Amino acid sequence: MPLHHDDDHTLLHADDGTPLARLRLRDDDGTPLADHVQPLPGAPLDRIAAQARHDxxxxxxxxxDAALAQAVVDTGLRLRRAATDMRHHLADLPAAPTLPDGWTIAPPGWDDDLATGLAAAYGPDHPDGSWQDSDTREIQGMFDNGQPVPPLASAAARVVGPDGRSAGHVLVAGPVPWTEDECAWILNIGVAPHAQGRGLGWALLVHALHGTRAAGLPRLGLEVADANPARRMYDRAGFQVRTRALTIDLPPLA
Incomplete structure (x- = not known):
């Protein structure tokens, strides 16, 4: 049987029963995932790629695994996303910065101003692509019913301008079920274009770090896409590279 479940993991086998790769099967808001696919020692990458395309x-x-991702791409598919998985171990946290006059850090929440601001911030040239209605629905679901995960109240926050309107946020959940280590996770951080250039993104990130430690969690994680300029901010804050995260959509069988 090509897929064999073993405790928390699944093994991908060749049709002749040879074990090829270890992975986790899970669902991300309706998207079925083959997560953290790792070749087993000695398994040919082209064979794993072909078996993955089928099973x-x-x-x-x-x-x-960059070599495995390339082997799958070589079957005629496209790399959807290349990113870096990072962790902060919550020691030596940066001090909370002073905000510009009239700007405040507010409790987390979701409103129309945030939806509009983030849609503008995540334009078509953003490394993660344009903001989608599905992104708004997912965040609303987190606040409305805690699905797929509830926000971590101590670490999540909004930034509010002198006009009293939301201009950005950091959305943090934790502990999250999709990591092998115990950690909180930054699901989204963004500032509306009209409010950028004031250090508000940095203030939100520092708030998330301190709020995660206050919640008693040992680490804060995130994933940053290649070419995202926010990577410089994460390096400055003390996040460390854990692994690469390469994503490919496998088409349904014809």
């Missing part, structure tokens, strides 16, 4: 068809494949 994981219709799933989004995540792997930290």
């Amino acid at each position: 994981l068809a219709g799933r989004r494949l995540h792997t930290p």
